[in-house]
Amino acid sequence: MPLMPSPEPVVITSDSVAFCFRLSRVIETYNKGTLPYTVRQLQEEGTDLCRQGLVRSGLIRLRRAIITLKGTTP
Amino acid sequence: MSKPATIASSRPHSGFLRLRSVSLRFALVYGTLFISSAVLFLSFIWWGTVGLLEHRVEQAITTDSRALMNIWAEGGPTGLSMIIDDRLEQDIDDNALYLLVNKDNKWVAGNLAEWPQQIACNNHWFTMPVQRSYTQDMAKVRAYALPDGYRLLIGRDISGRTLLRKIVTDTLLWACLMVTLLAIGGGWLVRRLFRHVIHSISRTTQAITRGDMSRRMPVQGSDDELDEIALTINEMLERISRLMDGVRQVSNAIAHDLRTPITRARTQLEDAALHAKNEDELRAVIEQAVGNLDNVTSICEALLRIAQIESGARRSAFVLFDLIPALRDVCELYEAVADELGLTFVQHLPDHLRFFGDRAMFQQAVANLMDNAIKFSPPNGTITLSAKVLSTARRADGSFGKQLSLSVADEGIGMSDADMARASERFFRAEQARNTPGSGLGLALVQAIVQLHDGQLQLASNSPGLIARIEVPLPDTEIVPLTQPIAGIH
Amino acid sequence: MRILLVEDDQTVRTFIAKGLSESGHLVEQAENGKDGLSLATNENFDIIILDRMLPGGVDGIHILETLRRQGNVTPVLLLSALAEVDEKVAGLKAGGDDYVTKPFSFSELQARLEALVRRNRNEAQPQTRLMVGDLEIDLLARGVKRAGQKIDLQPREFRLLEFLMRHAGQVVTRTMLLEGVWDYHFDPQTNVIDVHVSRLRQKIDKPFGRPLVHTIRNAGYMLQE
Missing domain, CATH: 3.40.50.2300 (Response regulator)
Incomplete structure (x- = not known):
């Protein structure tokens, strides 16, 4: 694994509040508002955390919500 | 032993880091062995954890790349973009990195802002920094070329692994440090222990070199190897000092016993040279002097003979023969003497006795015992010679088997217990025997002959008198018939 | 010689x-x-x-x-x-x-x-009979006579006398006797040879007055007329 001498770090775009909102929208549009309680809970917590600046913790909750949704609805 | 001081000072036992010190070498070997085994063990752990994790990451990326290639084949850029979005949405570990660009290097899908400059070639592993919201992490990435000039970058954020790797590496480094310290400490301890043992041995041996034969190795009583060495050395020292005592006694005795007749002869000759009045007187004195010198010769001869017998060279002359005629010959020789002196001579001998040994020497041993018995017998005393076979007796070497027990008993002045213990030493003569003629070598010669035949000589009290008993192992099997007694050397 | x-x-x-x-x-x-x-x-x-x-x-x-x-x-x-x-x-x-x-x-x-x-x-002519003065021994019959009178000797005494007769007129040392008669190759401390010679003398000399076995001082014995 060759390591480049003076690499400019590439920005990861998924680490942003914007991505939070995108995930949140994905959840909203998934089943037209009839979300299970746990999913809604996770979504709200995640969005709140993102708003407060804790983007990565918020993202984890939102992603868990999405996985839960995909797992429960075939 | 003449210059003990120089011997001692030429061996300094201080000097902390002498490379020629065995104890230091031991310690170094111990430390090296300890450290190398620890390093081996720790590197195994390192490869088992960090190495495995890196491998896993590479595997995950490769698997991912194959899946995405298939999707490209089915759905083209749009399908792939959707899947990438999907993946990113569900990336619970929050470590996946994707970037799909078109031929103009423009972003199509993924969570990286732009194509990293340094990733110029495809299908190679790269480790590069990535900017997260607050931190800068490391990522492992690989680029894949797609049709129509599209390119795909798949990667994983390995900051978690980097952290683990750091922890493991740190742990290993600390462990190495501890191991090194332990090795040094252990080595030092080993060296100290070793030096302790070696020094106690060398102190004792040095003391002995200086002439202090009373020193002995300390024995801890723990029954271990060190005690075993100490005991062995002590036993050796015991034997050496006994031998030295023996040599000292013998040389003193030789000096004394040879000086006496030599002094006498010298005095007689000198006296005659100065004072003899006629030839007859001179002749008489010279004859006496010659007699004294003959005495010196016979002492020397006896000493040489003992030495020769003790060397064991005569065993080559051993033959099988019937002992009884040989014994009767000796008896016949001495019977007349006993008769002359008014002594009663009794024999208890079996008819035949098969014996393996040196006939002439064994006869001499018995003759010496007879000489002694006759010399110390009182008038009208009885001398008894008896020989019997003990069928299963414990022999001198500890084995069991047939054994000859031959004894010569007299009713003379006997010996005290202390004298009996020393009687077979060269030149030993009991106080009461000081004035009887003899070299003081008779029993020593008997002892040497008996030992040559693997037997032992015992002295016991006959109250009154002395019993000298020779116990010698007999040949076990009756292979050779006894019709023809085999003669020794004539 | x-x-x-x-x-x-x-x-x-x-x-x-x-x-x-x-x-x-x-x-x-x-x-x-x-x-x-x-x-x-x-x-x-x-x-x-x-x-x-x-x-x-x-x-x-x-x-x-x-x-x-x-x-x-x-x-x-x-x-x-x-x-x-x-x-x-x-x-x-x-x-x-x-x-x-x-x-x-x-x-x-x-x-x-x-x-x-x-x-x-x-060695040239093997003898069966040895004579010194009036003493004679028959080597075959193992008989000893002096002045016609028969003398009884033990076998070893006979061998001792035979040895002395064979060396008649010569000095025979104690060591030679020990080796020649008893086949011993060591020196006994006691005067065993003297005792045996004196016993022989008792039988062959004493009854006849005139001694044949002579002691040679510092050397040994000699059988001579």
């Missing part, structure tokens, strides 16, 4: 030569093995006295073996400082006729020399 003496020690050589010359013998001397060997092979002697160990590479045993290989049967008496039985055996095996250990007394040497020469002369 013509005697060859091969001995490297000058003191010992002079001592022996002087003693033998005084007894009326003709002594030829050699101080090393080479000279000794050439004398022994080129001239005739009645007896050869040979030191076991000689300087100059040619030792006594070597001379002896060379002589015997050449068929020379002159009696040889070996002299040696080596007293061990094995050494004696080696010397006799090489063809020596007798062996005397150093230091020795002159009388011992002389007695043995005479015994050797006598034996050499007697």
